[in-house]
Amino acid sequence: MTVNTQPATERPDPRAFGLPVVEQDDIPAELRALVGRVHDLIGAVANTTETDPRTLAEAAAAVEGVTERLGRAPRRQIGTMVRRDLPGGASEFGTISNIVAGDTNPAAPPLSLVPTAEGVRGEVTLDTVYQGPPGLVHGGWIAALLDQAVGTASSLATSPGLTARLEIDYRSPTPLFNPLEITAEVERTERRKVYVNGRIRVNGEITAQARALMVRVPFPE
Ligand SMILES: CCCCC/C=C\C/C=C\C/C=C\C/C=C\CCCC(=O)SCCNC(=O)CCNC(=O)[C@H](O)C(C)(C)COP(=O)(O)OP(=O)(O)OC[C@H]1O[C@@H](n2cnc3c(N)ncnc32)[C@H](O)[C@@H]1OP(=O)(O)O
Numbered sequence: 001m002t003v004n005t006q007p008a009t010e011r012p013d014p015r016a017f018g019l020p021v022v023e024q025d026d027i028p029a030e031l032r033a034l035v036g037r038v039h040d041l042i043g044a045v046a047n048t049t050e051t052d053p054r055t056l057a058e059a060a061a062a063v064e065g066v067t068e069r070l071g072r073a074p075r076r077q078i079g080t081m082v083r084r085d086l087p088g089g090a091s092e093f094g095t096i097s098n099i100v101a102g103d104t105n106p107a108a109p110p111l112s113l114v115p116t117a118e119g120v121r122g123e124v125t126l127d128t129v130y131q132g133p134p135g136l137v138h139g140g141w142i143a144a145l146l147d148q149a150v151g152t153a154s155s156l157a158t159s160p161g162l163t164a165r166l167e168i169d170y171r172s173p174t175p176l177f178n179p180l181e182i183t184a185e186v187e188r189t190e191r192r193k194v195y196v197n198g199r200i201r202v203n204g205e206i207t208a209q210a211r212a213l214m215v216r217v218p219f220p221e
Contacts, residue, residue, distance in 0.1 A: 012159055012219040014081045014093050022096055024084040027103055038106035043129050076104075087114050090156060100148040111148055111182065119153040119185025119196075126176050137174040142200060146210035149184035150196040154214040157186045158194050161214035174200060174207040184210070192216040 014021055041063070050056060082096040082103050097105045101112065109130070113122040124145070132138030147163055154161055174180065184198030192215050199209040 016220050019079045021081045035106050113152045121183045125179050142208045143168050146198045149182045149198045150212040153184040154194040154196050161216040164215045165213040167211045169209050172207045
């Protein structure tokens, strides 16, 4: 299988669906910094042992104030996409607030996937915000990471699609605070159907694997 390295101009454009597109390089550094600080805030709140009511109330008021201030600006249109240049000359579109990989989503880990000779690869380390069982990654998040990986592999090798079927084998616990290596590649295609495999490895050992069916979205001519 070869990765699609068509120039961006020849890739299907989400604007044909009425979706706005933001260039990744045009996201202001200050917005990226804000996303990072709120990401840290989620972890701080999830794990704080602070019990002083005044401190907690002050923190809630401060956050409420910032939320109110940002809420004065119009919100992005739902479905706003970001266009990213990938190593090797390929490019991809993704929703800018994607929960797994969105540039502007403070709740995203975020996972960044790059094309390889076989498909896609990414690395991410998750903290207690993504905890399910004690010290372990939540199984739903494992599925989410793999869904993103199989979707991206399929999109880059063919064209964007929706997940029709996702089967996960949880083979051993996936730990927090350890680099997770995530890979995925297309196995075969059949008309609009794209069969994709993916896996998560920790220290070279597979902890979870996915078999997915992506169905490509028909694009307007
Ligand atoms: C939406 C506009 C997007 C435009 C955006 C432009 C660019 C976007 C770029 C970015 C995306 C890139 C990367 C994204 C990475 C990750 C994102 C994560 C992915 C997700 O998070 S995604 C959310 C969860 N996902 C859903 O929300 C899907 C709900 N679902 C449906 O929307 C329909 O169900 C659909 C579309 C799947 C099919 O519907 P449909 O009407 O288009 O096609 P149809 O039913 O005819 O199926 C065609 C052939 O697939 C077979 N088939 C279908 N389903 C099957 C199944 N379950 N098992 C076995 N075979 C199945 C049929 O049997 C037939 O097979 P055959 O060709 O042999 O007859």
